[in-house]
Amino acid sequence: MNSHKVRFVLINTTHPGNIGASARAIKNMNFDELFLVSPRLYPHEEANARASGAEDVLKQARVFSSFQEAVRDCHLLFGTSSRQRALPIPLLTARQGAIRINEALRVGQKVAVLFGQERIGLTNDELSACHYHLMIPCNPLFPSLNLAAAVQIIAYELHLALQDVELPSSISSWVNTKEMEAFYSYLQETLIKLEFLNPRFPGHLMRKLRRLFNRIMIEENEMNILRGILAAIRKKIE
C-alpha cells in the first residue's frame, strides 16, 4: 500500500515528545510527510522515544524556519484550531475536511495540514494563510487537545477518507430458518418432557424463547452444541 500524500506541518512545537508522537500517529495512518517549523527542541531523545517505531518518519522530517517555506509547493492549506477567529475562513469539521482533501488530491493538488504551538495554537496570521479552518468537534468546556492527539484524529479521518476501509472478514456457516424451526420444535418437546412447559399452553413461553434466540445468528457448530445439550437432557430423563 502506498502512503497517502498529505503533508503534516507542526509549527513552533514546544515539546519534542509531541513531535515523536505525531510521527507515530501519522505513520499509523499511513502518512509519512512530517515538516517541522522552528521546533524548540529538536532533534531530541524524547522525540525518538515517543516515535516508537516511526523513527523513519522522524528521520525524514524536514525542518524550516518559516511556515511559508514549509508549504511553498502546496496548493491547499488546512489550519487546525479549536478557536473561532474574528476574521473567519471557511470552517470544516475534521470529517468534512477529510472529504474535501480527498477531492483535492484526486485533482492533483498538494495539501498541507498545519498545527500550531501547543499552548496557543495557530496564530491569526498562520490561520489566515490557510484556505480552510479545520475544527475537531469536542467538549466545548475543555477543547484543547494534546497536539499529537489532534494530529492523530486528523490523520485517522484522512486515512478513512482516502481509502476504502477493508476489514478482514471471517466467514461462518450460519444456521438457516428451517434449521432454527427444527431446533424450536425439539426445544419445545424437551421442555414439555422436563415438565417446565405446559403442553396445553406452550405459546407464550416459546415466543419469549424465540425472541431471545432470534437476537443471535447461530453458527452450525454452535447449533450442534445446543442440540447435543437437548439430547443429553432427554437421554437422562427417559
Place this chain on the structure above:
Amino acid sequence: MNSHKVRFVLINTTHPGNIGASARAIKNMNFDELFLVSPRLYPHEEANARASGAEDVLKQARVFSSFQEAVRDCHLLFGTSSRQRALPIPLLTARQGAIRINEALRVGQKVAVLFGQERIGLTNDELSACHYHLMIPCNPLFPSLNLAAAVQIIAYELHLALQDVELPSSISSWVNTKEMEAFYSYLQETLIKLEFLNPRFPGHLMRKLRRLFNRIMIEENEMNILRGILAAIRKKIE
C-alpha cells in the same frame, strides 16, 4: 452539556503518562469515567503532567485488581485490538462501534470499552469476555497505536455518535456481567451433571457457549426462563 456515559477501562497500563493522556483525551470528548485495572505505576507525577487540565477525571479514576470487577455492573463490553484472534467475536470499526454503542445507551445498557497493556494489547481471555471487538482502521504495516491515541480516536468517534439527534428510547432491565457469570457457573454445573461436559476439561466448550450467549443481550425476565430451564433439568435428574 452532560458528560457522555461510557466507561473507559485501561488494563495493566505500563506507562503512567498514557493514563494521564487518556484522562485528557476522554475529557476532551466529554467523557469522565476512567477505570484502571492494575496500573504498573499509579498515582504518578507523569500521569498528572500529561492530564494537563483533566486532573479531575484522573482524581475520580477508580483502580481495580481485575477487569471483571471493573465491569461487573456493565452490560456490553467492547474490546479494542488491532489483531484478529483465532476464536473471533463480532468485529466492528471504531465508527461502526460508536453507532452500536449509541444504540445500547438508548436502551439503558451500561457500556465499557477496554484497552489492553501497551505492548501486547488485550489478552485472548480479556477479549473473549467482550461482546464486540473494536478495530481502528490503520496502516496494516504499522498498526500499533499509542494507547492514549487509541483512546482518543474511540472517544472522538463516540462523541460524534452520541451527540446525534436523540431517538426515543426503550429502557429494558438487562442482565449484567456478574449475573451472566452466575448463569455460566450454573450452566456448567448442570452440563456436568448431564454428563454432557467432562468436568476435567470444561474450558473449550464453555468458551464456545460464552461466545454464543455474549452475542445476545439478555433481559432479566429472559434470564429467569433460562434459569428455570436449568432448575427443571436438575430437579428431574437428581
